[in-house]
Amino acid sequence: MFRFLRPATAVLLALALTPAVAGNTLAAEASSSTQTVASATTGEPEGPALTLELNELRRDDGACRITFVAHNGLPSNLSALAYEMVLFGTDGGIERMTKFDFGPMPQGRTIVRRFNMPELDCAAVSRILINGVTRCQGAEPRTCEQALTTANRTGIVFGL
Known part of the structure; x- marks a missing residue:
């Protein structure tokens, strides 16, 4: 069921996937940061005011x-x-x-x-x-x- 890859193939596969995975992670982090900053800068009070x-x-x-x-x-x-x-x-x-x-x-x-x-x-x-x-x-x-x-x-x- 499992197929073993040669070390060189595994390294190439890891390098090929790293930017996509890192890009998705960075995009998710940027998205959550943007949401946090947006809510923090709206000027809306938290609770009754x-x-x-x-x-x-x-x-x-x-x-x-x-x-x-x-x-x-x-x-x-x-x-x-x-x-x-x-x-x-x-x-x-x-x-x-x-x-x-x-x-x-x-x-x-x-x-x-x-x-x-x-x-x-x-x-x-x-x-x-x-x-x-x-x-x-x-x-x-x-x-x-x-x-x-x-x-x-x-x-x-x-x-x-």
Whole structure:
């Protein structure tokens, strides 16, 4: 039933098959790597999330109006949500440190909140840092920080 090959024939057969087998293995590894990288770079949060998008900074009657779009993807309503944020100037120095109170955040809902910052030039803001959670009622405060994802439609830096 088994047929023995001469050593020279066995070596030639092994050399002929190696690229095909190696190619299939490499293709499979590349395919799985691509899938892993694709899922890792989609920006989709793993599990429930609070999404906070910096949507716009606009000059309005001597103030800088900052607009956020927020979505509560957590499994529960939040009766109150607030974050402390730091606004940095174009020179890298701190312009303001303030609390943005988003109020109630019903589960599954998207809301828009606008905040007017008196005597602040929007063009002077280069970065907004989310410094921490100041209020998170309806979930553990660490949940409101750990589940937070950010998005940005402006030209300034925004995030944790």
